[in-house]
Amino acid sequence: MFDTLSSKFAGAFSALRSRGKISEKDIDATTADIRQALLEADVALEVVESFTQKIHEKSLEVLPTLQSGTNQAQAIFDVVNGELTEILGGGARRVRLAKNPPTVIMLAGLQGAGKTTLAAKLAKFFKDQGDTPILIASDLQRPNAVNQLQVVGQAAGVPVFAPEPGNGIGNPVKVAQDGIAFAKSKLHNIVIVDTAGRLGVDEELMKEAIAIRDAVNPDEILFVVDAMIGQDAVRTAKAFQDGVGFDGVVLTKLDGDARGGAALSISALTGRPIMFASTGEKLSDFEIFYPDRMASRILGMGDVATLAEQAKKAFDGDSAKKLEDKFIAGEDFTLDDFLEQIEAMSKMGSMGKLLGMLPGAGQMKKQIDNFDESEITRTKAIVQSMTPLERRDLKVLNGSRRARIALGAGRKVSDVNALVDKFTAAQKMMKQMRNGGMPAGMPPGMPGMPPAPKKAAPIQKKKSKSGNPAKRALENG
Amino acid sequence: MGLFNRLIAKVRGTSTASPLDWAEIETELLQSDLGPALVSELLSAAQKMRGDDAESAVKEILSSKLSQKSRTLADSQSTNVVMVVGVNGTGKTTSVAKLATLLHGHGDSVLLAAADTFRAAAVDQLTTWGDRIGVEVIAGREGAEPASVAFDSVKRAIDSKSKYLIIDTAGRLHNKSDLMAELGKVKRVIEKGLPVAEVLLVIDATTGQNGLAQAKIFSEAVEVTGLILTKLDGSARGGVALAIESSLDIPIKYIGTGEGAGDFAPFNSDSYLEGLLA
Numbered sequence: 001m002f003d004t005l006s007s008k009f010a011g012a013f014s015a016l017r018s019r020g021k022i023s024e025k026d027i028d029a030t031t032a033d034i035r036q037a038l039l040e041a042d043v044a045l046e047v048v049e050s051f052t053q054k055i056h057e058k059s060l061e062v063l064p065t066l067q068s069g070t071n072q073a074q075a076i077f078d079v080v081n082g083e084l085t086e087i088l089g090g091g092a093r094r095v096r097l098a099k100n101p102p103t104v105i106m107l108a109g110l111q112g113a114g115k116t117t118l119a120a121k122l123a124k125f126f127k128d129q130g131d132t133p134i135l136i137a138s139d140l141q142r143p144n145a146v147n148q149l150q151v152v153g154q155a156a157g158v159p160v161f162a163p164e165p166g167n168g169i170g171n172p173v174k175v176a177q178d179g180i181a182f183a184k185s186k187l188h189n190i191v192i193v194d195t196a197g198r199l200g201v202d203e204e205l206m207k208e209a210i211a212i213r214d215a216v217n218p219d220e221i222l223f224v225v226d227a228m229i230g231q232d233a234v235r236t237a238k239a240f241q242d243g244v245g246f247d248g249v250v251l252t253k254l255d256g257d258a259r260g261g262a263a264l265s266i267s268a269l270t271g272r273p274i275m276f277a278s279t280g281e282k283l284s285d286f287e288i289f290y291p292d293r294m295a296s297r298i299l300g301m302g303d304v305a306t307l308a309e310q311a312k313k314a315f316d317g318d319s320a321k322k323l324e325d326k327f328i329a330g331e332d333f334t335l336d337d338f339l340e341q342i343e344a345m346s347k348m349g350s351m352g353k354l355l356g357m358l359p360g361a362g363q364m365k366k367q368i369d370n371f372d373e374s375e376i377t378r379t380k381a382i383v384q385s386m387t388p389l390e391r392r393d394l395k396v397l398n399g400s401r402r403a404r405i406a407l408g409a410g411r412k413v414s415d416v417n418a419l420v421d422k423f424t425a426a427q428k429m430m431k432q433m434r435n436g437g438m439p440a441g442m443p444p445g446m447p448g449m450p451p452a453p454k455k456a457a458p459i460q461k462k463k464s465k466s467g468n469p470a471k472r473a474l475e476n477g
Numbered sequence: 478m479g480l481f482n483r484l485i486a487k488v489r490g491t492s493t494a495s496p497l498d499w500a501e502i503e504t505e506l507l508q509s510d511l512g513p514a515l516v517s518e519l520l521s522a523a524q525k526m527r528g529d530d531a532e533s534a535v536k537e538i539l540s541s542k543l544s545q546k547s548r549t550l551a552d553s554q555s556t557n558v559v560m561v562v563g564v565n566g567t568g569k570t571t572s573v574a575k576l577a578t579l580l581h582g583h584g585d586s587v588l589l590a591a592a593d594t595f596r597a598a599a600v601d602q603l604t605t606w607g608d609r610i611g612v613e614v615i616a617g618r619e620g621a622e623p624a625s626v627a628f629d630s631v632k633r634a635i636d637s638k639s640k641y642l643i644i645d646t647a648g649r650l651h652n653k654s655d656l657m658a659e660l661g662k663v664k665r666v667i668e669k670g671l672p673v674a675e676v677l678l679v680i681d682a683t684t685g686q687n688g689l690a691q692a693k694i695f696s697e698a699v700e701v702t703g704l705i706l707t708k709l710d711g712s713a714r715g716g717v718a719l720a721i722e723s724s725l726d727i728p729i730k731y732i733g734t735g736e737g738a739g740d741f742a743p744f745n746s747d748s749y750l751e752g753l754l755a
Binding site: 239 | 504510512596598606651683686710
């Protein structure tokens with residue numbers, strides 16, 4: 001996502017950086033480059049015009065105050081970064097919770113924007129936070145939408161209120177109303193109402209959406225929009241704003257290669273913040289949208305904040321603590337521990353996505369895209385084909401055991417050997433570290449990621465943030 | 478006054494043309510999702526034209542951007558296999574059902590295959606449509622291998638001597654190379670049984686310039702032979718389809734204009750171009 005835009009921006013700025021002293025003409029050229037990049041990225045015209053105009057003005061404003069030298073380009077860069085954050089909606093906003101539960105969230109949007117999938121993702125998001133969400137199936141229009149919501153609801157482990165079979169049968173307003181009453185009686189604190197997709201120009205269906213809104217009196221109406229939408233974003237967003245109205249925006253399919261026009265236009269056009277982003281087909285592919293982080297991703301500065309957060313989420317809890325205790329007690333790091341680490345890593349999302357958040361990821365794009373996610377699965381399969389004894393003590397692995405493991409994992413014996421070698425080396429390193437020779441930058445408590453998933457290495461660095469046991473004790477404490 | 482008429486007036490009265498008017502026309506063309514490249518091409522062609530027969534001249538520029546390939550569905554085989562592909566949420570399943578309705582209505586025998594075994598309830602969605610329009614649906618279990626469902630349907634189509642076999646596939650973002658490879662495999666497996674007569678890519682009219690990338694990459698994976706442009710009943714004009722026709726030479730074959738089984742028609746270039754500039 002945003003890759004092309006990001007590389008266009010990078011081009012514009014590297015031209016600027018190569019200048020010793022920046023003149024007004026250079027700023028004109030940069031602004032023109034940015035304008036072209038935004039247009040190609042499907043950013044709405046009026047947003048493009050006002051954005052480029054602001055950058056131009058502000059850049060000219062700061063220019064005379066700067067000494068000559070490289071910091072000039074940086075200052076212009078900062079101007080763009082600031083404006084970009086601004087049009088993406090400024091600070092992030094959270095869902096407003098109702099004073100008297102349940103908090104009612106209603107979803108609205110065009111057909112195919114991804115409302116039903118999003119409903120389940122949102123429900124899971126709240127459930128993971130300890131809330132007790134319920135889904136209401138008010139899309140009675142599309143064939144089997146109700147069924148789909150039930151399936152994804154089940155996958156998320158969230159109940160679904162679906163009294164009507166859908167497929168054109170039943171009254172969505174009544175379902176929504178009954179659903180709220182049901183949620184109240186069962187003390188659910190969050191209610192998510194999935195509605196049928198509708199076009200902005202379809203007055204009849206817009207009236208229905210308004211009727212649902214008036215019946216359930218939602219605390220938040222979220223407008224769900226496909227990140228690949230083009231210039232029609234302007235008309236559609238306005239039609240929904242004037243019709244049913246909305247308080248926040250959710251961008252879906254952000255894992256595509258759309259250049260982010262919708263993202264950049266919608267909050268500027270409607271004055272409503274983008275609150276969440278949906279980034280894949282798995283229920284966990286869902287995140288809070290932070291305008292500043294997105295701006296820095298567009299400008300090629302990476303998104304380390306999100307990465308650190310996800311690492312914390314995945315490694316929080318018992319496993320890291322257990323590992324640390326083990327380490328301090330002088331026990332060996334075993335393949336069982338390793339397996340746990342791999343699983344925690346995969347909870348964070350795909351390796352490609354994680355690597356994509358690193359600064360400068362744009363340049364490594366190709367490698368990231370080609371990263372073989374199943375490498376991790378294969379490594380896991382090898383470890384899982386070992387007996388508990390073997391996992392604890394690699395020394396028992398003779399030829400016949402290795403052959404058996406390879407057969408069990410569906411890999412070659414050489415793959416097993418490679419894993420064993422790498423793991424033994426990692427174990428040795430950890431022992432050295434414990435025995436005093438602690439290499440700088442490799443804090444002891446770091447959940448060891450032996451090199452088996454080869455390209456996972458860069459992640460280690462990020463985690464070292466909470467690596468110091470004393471510091472971590474404070475953080476967790 | 479519609480954009481089209483303004484454009485014509487502009488071309489007719491070239492003497493009074495001020496740059497400002499051209500800028501306005503550029504804005505409106507851009508808003509139809511034609512994309513900056515095609516818009517500047519159109520404008521420079523229009524600016525070169527002179528007075529007299531402006532209307533037909535403008536129409537000619539636009540239609541010169543259309544593909545010259547056939548817009549009818551291939552029907553030369555005894556069983557014609559049509560694969561329907563596209564990114565998530567563009568309306569593949571609905572389009573499959575509508576296309577089946579159209580062909581079935583003409584008295585052709587149609588078999589449907591629900592090879593979208595990934596999205597929750599997608600198979601049921603197509604089965605429901607099949608029941609509605611009275612067409613048999615070969616369905617895989619959820620999570621089944623899509624290629625195997627497609628292959629079973631090919632065998633069934635040969636046995637039942639259906640004239641058309643329409644295969645619905647799971648939506649996939651074109652930048653997911655593993656999913657695109659899967660699609661290639663589905664096609665290769667189908668071709669073990671029957672040649673694939675058509676691969677139709679479903680493009681959502683609200684899509685912006687990303688549609689070009691979609692068409693390009695899907696073509697690389699499965700050689701797209703035509704487009705279905707959906708959701709044209711909304712406020713979007715679907716200009717990206719013209720950009721696709723012009724740059725990739727893939728013809729739009731059908732358009733979708735609503736949620737009913739009958740809201741579907743063969744592509745008509747005149748009304749599309751008029752809608753584009755309305």
